[in-house]
Amino acid sequence: MAIMQPRVFSIRLHRTVQREGQIWLICLPIIAWAVVFCYLPIYGIATAFIQYVPGKPIMRSPWVGLQYFAEFFKNPEFGMIMRNTLAIGGLNILFGFPAPIILALLINELSQGPFKKVVQTVSYVPYFVSWVVMASLIFALLGSEGLLNKLLLSLHLTERSILFLGEGKYFWGIIVIANIWKGIGWSSIIYLSAIAGIDQELYQAGAVDGLGRAGMAWHIILPGIRATILLLFILQMGDILNAGFEQQLLLGTPQTRSFYEVIETYAYRYGIQMGRYAFGTAVEFMKSIIGLGLVFSLNSLFRRTVKISVV
């Protein structure tokens, strides 16, 4: 601003109040809301470190330090939970990360026209549908009376219905495929717009150098969207411990529990359903710390090697 600020503080304050008073007035309830709904829960993380008694304020409860964390690690189910979390998260990344990239590349190869639009539009329909509906569709497809079984039976590929949803060994595959089905179209949009941002001259130069279509894809497109790919990769790796939650709750059955129980469902089960609030908080908190640590370490690794950085 060209106007010089007066040196006397009280005059400055008065001027500020005059000009910005209204705005600050509007901000007050907004700040209050943020404190209550966003920052108080963060303060509530402290319950992970104390002996929590409902109703007793945090400040007056005895400190137990890392007791709950230790309890979680020593739990006999800990191995199973970590295995499931890492397996589902890892498989999600292994298959779910390249899938939208491949779809984007394939869609990109289509010539402009109604078909291209239709494919795109259809591909992100599952994204807008809730997981409850997805679960309903999956039950209808894979249930013992479901479409797939009926098909297999009528083609005599199997004598009895395969219990896809009742046997643990199928669970990981089902979840990964469900995640891909739901998210592939939506994620491909990001890659498609990144591809659209590649300089057209690069293609011409590549043609001059004798690149065929495969060559174009490998040498021009992929390096061109490299930044986007690595960025999203870091973000998704940080999410690896978020191996899903709604899906497990909806698709899991007691028979498949040893395959679907992940950190978050465990925290929900013990933290809320069984009322062990402090323990559940500790479990969840540990998970977010590890996730953050992963993002930061991956980020610094990438920043040093390939000069990409999220943070």
Place this chain on the structure above:
Amino acid sequence: MRARYIRKSVGSRIFDASNVAFLLLFTFLVLYPFYNQLVISFNQGIDAQRGGIYFFPRAFTLDSYAWLFKNSKLLTGAVVSLLRVAVGTSTCLFASALLGYITAIRYFSGRRFMRILFVITMYFGGGMIPTYLLMLKLGLLNTFTIYWLPYLISPYYMLIISSYLNQVPDSLFEAARVDGASELRIFFQIVVPISVPVLAAVSIYLMVWQWNQWFDNMLYNTKGNWDTLQMYLRRMLLQSEIALKIQAEAVAYHKFMSMTPQTIKAATTMIVTIPILVTYPFFQRYFIGGITLGSVK
């Protein structure tokens, strides 16, 4: 565009053909499960159990839907869901847009503070349990308010609106201020009209999100008097008591004998999905617009 520079070799043509075939198959696989449920929902229950219904109902009936609409729990669920969408979308849109405007006011000294205050919440949160305990203490369990109040301000949408407004010349607002308009008035009479494209995109995201929410219902409103449609569908999927109920009613009222849990589930699934699928073509273009607006961040 690129094709001009590449000779279409045989390999290229084969690839194109298989690409189209593959993507056709892909499109079919994505859509078919929905279609399958649609067809089953219009089919008679006992007949549907035989299987083999793939593209058309074999024994057409509207009985499953008729039973559902006579069922009061479904109707209350639908009302609650619609209410959620209406209240939740409008409140979040208003609050986030207002905050977006405030953080776009150039001479506002608290601008950076407000922005950071909310950006932090995007990355740090209390987690499920501390939030649950807070709702417990605030007396928000088993209420309708919990469907919108905790989501009142979205930092993500605030940033989108804020970066949109930053591209608007300040003179527009200054002129109004010189004329003595209050900030709220400026918001409603200037900011909102010029932000219609952004607000439209954001409101569509919000509406879809609110419609699809089910876990907050399950977590906080356990008594069941504020159940949404999604929750109703979930109960139906996971509990066989519905099956018994249907059977009992079917025996009592002969005209509904043509339903089974399978067709009822299919019909319910369609009812929950149809609003989205039907409005989808209309608001589809706003999603893409919304992404590019958001990518400014």
